[in-house]
Structure formats: structure tokens, C-alpha cells
Amino acid sequence: MSSRISYDFIIAGMGCAGLSLAMHLINSKVKFEKILILDKELKNINDRTWCFWTKEKNDWYNSIIFNKWDSFIFKSNDFEKKIKLSPYFYCMIKGIDFYSYCIDAIKKDKRFEIVTDSILNIKSENDLGILTCSNQTYQSKFIFNSALRTQQIKSNHINYLQHFKGWLIEAPDYVFDLNNPVFMDFSVEQKNDCRFIYLIPHSKHRALIEYTGFSPNIIDDDEYNHELNNYIKNNLSIKDYRIIETEKGSIPMAESKFINNFGKNVINVGTAGGSSKPSTGFTFYFIQKNCQDIIYQLEKNANKIIAPSRSKKYLFYDSVLLNVINNKKTSPKKIFVDLFKKNLPINLLAFLNEETTFIKDLKIMNSVEKLVFIKSAFKVFFKN
Ligand SMILES: Cc1cc2nc3c(=O)[nH]c(=O)nc-3n(C[C@H](O)[C@H](O)[C@H](O)COP(=O)(O)OP(=O)(O)OC[C@H]3O[C@@H](n4cnc5c(N)ncnc54)[C@H](O)[C@@H]3O)c2cc1C
Numbered sequence: 375m376s377s378r379i380s381y382d383f384i385i386a387g388m389g390c391a392g393l394s395l396a397m398h399l400i401n402s403k404v405k406f407e408k409i410l411i412l413d414k415e416l417k418n419i420n421d422r423t424w425c426f427w428t429k430e431k432n433d434w435y436n437s438i439i440f441n442k443w444d445s446f447i448f449k450s451n452d453f454e455k456k457i458k459l460s461p462y463f464y465c466m467i468k469g470i471d472f473y474s475y476c477i478d479a480i481k482k483d484k485r486f487e488i489v490t491d492s493i494l495n496i497k498s499e500n501d502l503g504i505l506t507c508s509n510q511t512y513q514s515k516f517i518f519n520s521a522l523r524t525q526q527i528k529s530n531h532i533n534y535l536q537h538f539k540g541w542l543i544e545a546p547d548y549v550f551d552l553n554n555p556v557f558m559d560f561s562v563e564q565k566n567d568c569r570f571i572y573l574i575p576h577s578k579h580r581a582l583i584e585y586t587g588f589s590p591n592i593i594d595d596d597e598y599n600h601e602l603n604n605y606i607k608n609n610l611s612i613k614d615y616r617i618i619e620t621e622k623g624s625i626p627m628a629e630s631k632f633i634n635n636f637g638k639n640v641i642n643v644g645t646a647g648g649s650s651k652p653s654t655g656f657t658f659y660f661i662q663k664n665c666q667d668i669i670y671q672l673e674k675n676a677n678k679i680i681a682p683s684r685s686k687k688y689l690f691y692d693s694v695l696l697n698v699i700n701n702k703k704t705s706p707k708k709i710f711v712d713l714f715k716k717n718l719p720i721n722l723l724a725f726l727n728e729e730t731t732f733i734k735d736l737k738i739m740n741s742v743e744k745l746v747f748i749k750s751a752f753k754v755f756f757k758n
Pocket of ligand 1: 386387388389390391392412413414415421422423424425426491492493494520521522621622623624625643644645646650655656657658659
């Protein structure tokens with residue numbers, strides 16, 4: 375094996391977190407001469423859609439935002455509401471647009487080197503991060519890792535997944551409401567579980583429709599297909615449609631923490647760094663916030679960095695909600711209906727983005743079945 379090649383920083387993984395960090399670095403005042411960014415894939419496939427809500431002042435990725443809405447629909451069997459989001463906007467970015475946009479910018483910046491290879495190992499040694507691929511070993515003061523994930527699974531911890539399958543369909547005889555995506559439609563059968571539909575209009579006749587569940591395990595492909603077809607035919611009354619693209623995945627919703635086994639010179643980012651919110655699976659927004667935090671630290675001192683961590687308060691709330699869902703003393707559908715029925719959208723969206731004061735948190739808590747949540751809160755408190 376040849377000797378190690380040195381860089382100022384190494385970004386391991388060119389998914390959402392790795393590419394976001396590269397973009398934040400390019401637009402920052404952090405001083406660096408050489409950054410290695412690597413992934414086993416070329417990132418040239420449209421494998422996901424990112425949605426998030428943000429206030430206008432965040433001008434992240436404006437040029438590739440596919441669409442941006444100031445309202446969305448929340449639905450259940452007996453309740454439907456158009457939620458005005460101001461001052462937030464609900465934004466949607468196609469995976470492939472994000473990958474291409476970031477990779478183009480990285481290629482234009484001569485300080486970056488892109489390598490396509492499989493990472494075999496990452497570790498810290500003699501105050502350096504060491505990354506080993508099949509043909510080469512690299513080193514730098516810090517490795518920002520989103521490629522290798524290790525999770526500390528404790529037997530009494532809840533490990534759920536937000537799992538989903540989506541079809542981008544074209545329906546020539548149906549007109550989708552371009553002004554209103556459907557954030558959650560709980561009018562589907564719950565199957566003693568938490569199931570909902572998520573609908574993003576792309577054009578008058580095209581929409582991404584995702585069947586989503588929160589549960590410990592994913593479901594069979596046949597069941598996803600059946601439920602999607604059922605929703606399209608029976609709920610939307612679409613007779614004739616064509617599937618253009620498919621998107622499938624799962625996001626960890628877990629009390630079990632993602633941990634850093636790689637030592638102090640490795641900073642885990644993205645899902646590997648705990649950026650997926652355990653109660654919702656939303657990650658994109660938290661990745662951007664964590665990138666801002668890393669840049670802030672590097673601009674002050676490029677030799678010292680503390681891995682961004684989730685707020686203990688919201689980790690506790692997330693655990694409580696996961697326990698409530700798991701206990702099945704109330705239905706997740708009822709919890710989400712209560713949250714959307716009884717709260718001001720601005721407060722709820724800020725709460726889900728982890729940007730509320732304790733007073734606002736109390737208002738949110740007051741909107742759900744208190745006894746069930748209090749029991750779970752005790753359980754979580756004594757579990758940890
Ligand atoms: C289909 C889908 C839709 C989603 N939609 C949303 C959404 O709407 N909103 C939201 O907030 N979140 C969403 N998420 C959750 C989250 O935002 C994404 O999973 C996001 O991509 C996580 O970013 P990441 O960088 O941590 O992981 P990834 O984007 O998965 O990046 C990890 C990278 O590491 C690379 N890698 C892995 N192992 C190795 C190895 N051994 N060697 C080299 N490279 C390696 C992979 O190829 C990959 O490119 C979605 C997730 C999925 C799967």
C-alpha cells in the first residue's frame with residue numbers, strides 16, 4: 375500500500391450531509407488548501423426528494439428548489455385543514471438536482487478533489503483522522519463522516535423506522551392542486567400502526583405520492599404497491615395513471631443514539647451524526663444547521679471542533695413521542711390530528727424544527743392527550 379496522502383479536511387460520503395458541508399465550506403471564510411471528498415457512488419441517480427420548511431432568510435440552495443409553498447394540506451378522515459405556513463415556506467428539492475448542483479460547484483473549486491471509492495475503515499491516530507479505501511489511505515486533521523454509521527442499540531430503546539415508498543405518477547385526466555402539497559393524509563387505514571400519505575404536486579398532471587409508515591420494521595413491497603394503487607384509485611379517484619419514477623427508503627426514528635467509534639479526529643455528520651429527528655425522520659434542515667455550526671467553529675479555529683449535538687430537550691420530547699407511539703395507548707393519527715388542529719402552524723413548525731422556547735413547548739404539549747404523554751415522560755426519564 376502506498377503512503378498516506380494528506381488533506382486539510384476529508385469529507386467521507388457525498389450524500390446530503392457531505393455535499394452540504396462542502397457547499398457551506400465553499401461559501402465560508404474557512405481557510406483550506408486541499409479537501410478530499412469521497413463516495414462509493416457517483417451520485418448521478420435521482421434516488422430521493424427532500425422537503426423541509428424554512429424561513430425566507432435561509433437562502434439555502436435557492437436556485438435548485440423545485441417548488442416552494444406557503445401552505446400545505448393536513449388531512450384525516452374527519453378533519454382537513456389548509457395550513458398557512460407563514461413565515462415558513464415548505465420547500466422541495468429533487469435529489470438529482472442537489473447532487474448535480476453541489477458536484478458542479480465542487481468541481482469548479484480547485485481546492486477539492488473528488489474520489490470514487492469504497493471506504494473500508496476510518497479511525498483517529500496520533501491526532502489525525504485516517505481513512506482507508508481499497509487502494510489508498512488518506513489522512514487529515516478532521517474527517518467529516520456520513521458514510522459509516524454505528525448505532526448504539528440498547529434493548530430497552532425504541533428503534534423505529536420511518537419507511538416509505540413513493541411513485542411519481544402522471545395522470546392525464548386528473549388535475550393536482552399545484553398550490554398545496556399534502557403534508558400528511560391520515561385517511562388511509564392505520565392497521566394498528568401509523569400510516570399516512572404524502573403528496574407533492576410536480577405539475578398539473580404529475581405528483582409524487584408516498585405511502586409512509588412509522589414502525590419497527592419496513593413492510594413488503596407488495597403492500598406498498600397495493601396501498602399506493604388503492605390511494606390513487608379510491609381516494610383520488612384517478613382511473614388512469616403511469617408510474618414515472620419510484621422512490622423508496624427508510625429513515626431511523628430511534629432512541630438508540632448514533633455514536634462515534636472513530637475517535638476525536640472524526641466528526642460524524644448527517645444521519646450518522648444523529649441529524650435525523652427521531653420523531654419525524656426529517657433530516658435535511660438539521661444537516662444544514664449542523665453545517666452552519668461546524669463552519670462557525672472552523673472560522674474561529676480550524677484546529678478545534680466539537681461535533682454538533684442534538685438538544686437534550688428535544689431528544690427527550692422525541693423519546694416521549696416514540697414511547698407513546700410504541701405503547702399504543704393512543705393512536706399516532708390522533709396525536710398528529712390534535713397537533714395540527716389545536717396549534718398555530720408557526721408554533722408547530724418551529725417546534726418540529728427545534729426552535730421553540732419552553733413556554734411554546736408547553737402550549738404544544740397542552741394540545742395532546744396529557745396523561746398518556748406524562749406516563750411516557752416518566753418512563754423515558756427513568757429509562758435513561
Ligand atoms: C428516499 C428518501 C427520502 C428522504 N426525504 C427526506 C425529506 O423529504 N426531508 C428530510 O428532511 N429528510 C429526508 N430523508 C432523510 C435524509 O434527509 C436523507 O436520508 C439524507 O440523504 C441523509 O443524509 P446523509 O448524508 O446522512 O446520508 P446519505 O445521503 O445517505 O449519504 C451517505 C453517503 O455515504 C456513501 N457511503 C456509504 N457507505 C460508504 C462507503 N463504505 N464508502 C464510500 N461511501 C459510502 C453513500 O453512497 C452516500 O452517498 C430522506 C431519506 C430517503 C432515503
